[in-house]
Amino acid sequence: MREQLFFFERQQDWKLRGKDTERFQPSLHISRKHPCSPIRHMSRRFPTRTHLNDLAQFNIGAYVKNIDIYIKGKIVRASLKKSVAIIGAGPGGLTAARVLQMKGIAVRVFEADASTNARDQGGTLDLHLDTGQYALERAELIEPFRAIARYEDQETRVLDFATAGPLFEEIPEPGEGDRPEIDRKVLRDLLLNSLDTDTVVWGAKLRELISEADGRHRLRLGDEATEPYDLVIGADGAWSKVRAALTDAKPVYTGVTFIELWLDDVDQSHPEIARMIGHGTMFALHGGQGLVAQRNGNGHLRIYACLHSKDGCAAEQGLNPAEPIALRRKLVQLFSGWSPRLLALIEQGLDVAFVRPIVAMPADFGWKHVPGLTLVGDAAHVMPPVGLGVNLAMLDAVELAYQLSEQQNWDEATARFETKMMRRAAHEAEAAAKAFADMFGVDGHRTALEHMHARRRSVELPPKLDSRSAAR
CATH class of the missing domain: 3.50.50.60 (FAD/NAD(P)-binding domain)
Structure with missing residues (x-):
């Protein structure tokens, strides 16, 4: 399969300053030697200032991918197909x-x-x-x-922080x-x-x-x-x-950090928590803090302990994700006074923890x-x-x-x-x-x-x- 287009592009687009292209009239010549080609031969002349992209109006874009632009015998390779x-x-x-x-x-x-x-x-x-x-x-x-x-x-459920009601x-x-x-x-x-x-x-x-x-x-x-x-x-x-x-x-950091914890097989392994959360998202909020739990697919539960932190990494609260057991103990202390049923979301979590400072433009x-x-x-x-x-x-x-x-x-x-x-x-x-x-x-x-x-x-x-x- 062979394609050739004899075509002159606008000077400003191909940086041909100093070259005299105005006296040439662009023409298009396509020659394909493929038996299944929808176009076997086509020749056409275009206005001198025709832009490369304007070739689309002549319905050749489906057949031609690459073009040869000839300017005074010099070939500049270009493409009709943008990327x-x-x-x-x-x-x-x-x-x-x-x-x-x-x-x-x-x-x-x-x-x-x-x-x-x-x-x-x-x-x-x-x-x-x-x-x-x-x-x-x-x-x-x-x-x-x-x-x-x-x-x-x-x-969707909103529960009382003290009673989990x-x-x-x-x-x-x-x-x-x-x-x-x-x-x-x-x-x-x-x-x-x-x-x-x-x-x-x-x-x-x-x-x-x-x-x-x-x-x-x-x-x-x-x-x-x-x-x-x-x-x-x-x-x-x-x-x-x-x-x-x-x-x-x-x-910019919003001042709030989420500590993400996980529970797996919640319906079988943590049935009380499963009933408390239900099939969706649970919120419990109090005094600028929050516990949010979301049911994911396949019985997986993600818990977010939300709190204010100055540095975004919760270091001043002693929360180190590399030590998930110690982190969960510290979180229970930080949520002192909350319902034991809600604190179970923290205590029974897997040994996985992620600290996610919340940012926004x-x-x-x-x-x-x-x-x-x-x-x-x-x-x-x-x-x-x-x-x-x-x-x-x-x-x-x-x-x-x-x-x-x-x-x-x-x-x-x-x-x-x-x-x-x-x-x-x-x-x-x-x-x-x-x-x-x-x-x-x-x-x-x-x-x-x-x-x-x-x-x-x-x-x-x-x-x-x-x-x-x-x-x-």
């Missing part, structure tokens, strides 16, 4: 990759982890109808998601509820399995972004750099290396648009954990991917995406910061109850009629 590099194989990055591949856009995902099983991916997620589930629908994965999501684990319970009837749970690892595998083989490059830690004069970027992953990419999407989380190329801003964070670079998810707007992070990341991903697939000018498409995303993120981040601060304030339990009751009332209210329905 995207995504940094980070989390839900946001993989969702973007899925949609881009659906739309025929070349994409490669670079992930620092050595494999999908290299480390724990975190706990359970509830995907919301208008964000996470909407993203999966646009990615044509909503039915596979529904088949594996845990609709039975949507319960229920202050609030929300238990959907079987078949009801629109925020099913899914473990992070299960969601990641769903997205990975939807991608072409070898889309993800494992063990590829980004060290540096190298800017090209034409707005593209190379990735330095080790001693060598990759080929240039037309767009690099930073989906690499709170401490994003891509964001560092756009701004000096970094996440300022609500009004943004950056000046830079051609060839953008951000999604926590890289763009990391927030306190109030149920928004992954949902917004996946929404960012599908909106960006569809913009790129529908617009010829990627720079304009990316800028439009960023404007919309930043506006939405600012609104959500402000609300998330307030909810988180209230939850771990002095009257956190009261604030949580007000929020839960308000959410229940909003669900129970009948839908509002629009003006046309009301008129009828």
